Amino acid sequence: MKKLLVLISLVLLISACGPSPEEQATMTAASWTATSTSTLTPTSTATFTLTPSLTPTLTYTPTMTFTPSLTPTPTFAFPTVEVSAAQAHCRYGPNIAYLHAADLYAGDTGTVRSRWYLSKWLYVKFDKLDYFCWVAPSVVTVTGDIETVIRLSVLDLTRIGTNQYGAPKNVVATRNGSQVIITWAQMKMTKDKDRGYFLDLFICQDDVYLWWPISFPDQYTTSYTIKDEAGCPYPSSGMIYTVEKHGYSQPKTIAWPAP
Secondary structure, three states: OHHHHHHHHHHHHHHHHOOOHHHHHHOOHHHHOOOOOOOOOOOOOOOOOOOOOOOOOOOOOOOOOOOOOOOOOOOOOOOEEEEOOOEEEEEOOOOOOOOEEEEEEOOOEEEEEEEEOOOOOEEEEEOOOOOOEEEOHHHEEEEOOHHHOOEEOOOOHHHOOOOOOOOOOOOEEEEEOOEEEEEOOOOOOOOOOEEEEEEEEEEEEOOEEEEEEEEEOOOOOOEEEEEOOOOOOOOOEEEEEEEEOOEEOOOEEOOOOOO
């Protein structure tokens, strides 16, 4: 009997907990469908491990540089000279009016470095001398082409040596027709040093323009007269130097009278 009462009580309890008949009538099937709550399980993020790539080893390939073959430049061969006269002079300028520089003898040799533009004189480095000087072509035998050397047109006589006396003073040029008279004051020099004077003139004679160098052996000659005319394309002119055994003074320009 007790078991029956317990069973009945249990049934009534379960019925009381469920929905009422009215509620059951209004409930849809969906209301009775259990809704499951999904639990998100975190997905692990893949970690990428970088595998280093192999770096290739660079092999250096040398670049070939072209080296041109050098063609040697031929060395210029100066014409050579040999003194043919028994004895001759080498001078500091291209004319016999210039100061003596050295004695030359038959067989002396050298090379021609230049020539004068107003004459055929040669500027030579003789093997036996440590300086250059000028020689007349008539006293030497030349081997080689003389036309290959340059012509000089300027001489600096003051480079030859030290002149202690200075240029001539009171230099005057006057004209008498076609004659020009040049005068100057005596430069007193000691006898051992006295080499007189040197005049470097450009004049006009018979319509020909001439280079006219002239020297005087001592200090006592103090005038010179020369023919000079009109008719040349260039004006006449001149300079005068004092000369002593060591060399030339600075030049003194001559104020030339027009024809």
